[in-house]
Amino acid sequence: MRIRFTKMQGAGNDFVVLDETRGPLGLTPAQYRFIADRHFGVGADQVLSVRPSPGAGIDFEYVIHNADGGEVEQCGNGARCFARFVRDKGLAPGDTLRVKTLSGVIEPRLNPDGRVTVDMGAPVFEPAQVPFDTAGLSSQADGSWHKWHLALDTHAGSAIISVAILSMGNPHAVQEVADVDTAPVHAQGPAIECHPRFPKRVNAGFMQVVDRSQVRLRVWERGAGETLACGTGACAAVVAGIRLGRLDRKVDVHTRGGLLTIEWDGQGPVFMTGPAVTVFEGEMEVP
């Protein structure tokens, strides 16, 4: 099958965007993996599909597949690129869109400065809805919230970590570290991602609090490994930091790929602002 694609990135989190507004391509998980492969395909952290509105009051459907070929509920950096894509292709009805994802409707808005702000919806804290199995697990109070103690078996030995658990439509486990540059992202990330207490696996965040309005963040993403930035991971980290009493309501998140700004007033939706860039267009054969 020959497909046209657009390569995009948001703070270094990179995507292949497929225009399926004239009909689905019907790709398989293996074909998504091929497209995302950095040697045999285009290369991307996720593959994003732009599909027609599923109903009244919604502009588009937004479908997300990780590099491992699995479909997932949400992708924040991808949402900004989605909005830039439909604007540049003349498909957007206006500056603000209503876009349906597996985890609900989000609202990207194209700003005059070229950045994109997305209403990412409200975080979910009920463990069963993350989902996260707490049976027999201990937790410790921290600020107005608590962290769960997770036992990890890594190639570097066993460890007990304390993580904040929440969902931004997709699951996140966030831990505080003293320095992201020396954090055990590649030692612990895979063990956290595939920990048996996460039936749908999880994205593993490593957050260094710089001050009450700045953090540094690295994320080992479910289905993609460490990415240069993770939009939902930035939202989850800031929400966790606010609930733990470490952060104020507007926070700059410094990732290896660039700056994301997250705002949350302690309830309701989380707002994420950041870049969205088209890198190149192309065509390829997908076996």
Ligand SMILES: N[C@H](CCC[C@H](N)C(=O)O)C(=O)O
């Ligand atoms: N790996 C994530 C999906 C992409 C999230 C990330 N790229 C973002 O910008 O939110 C998951 O499996 O839930």
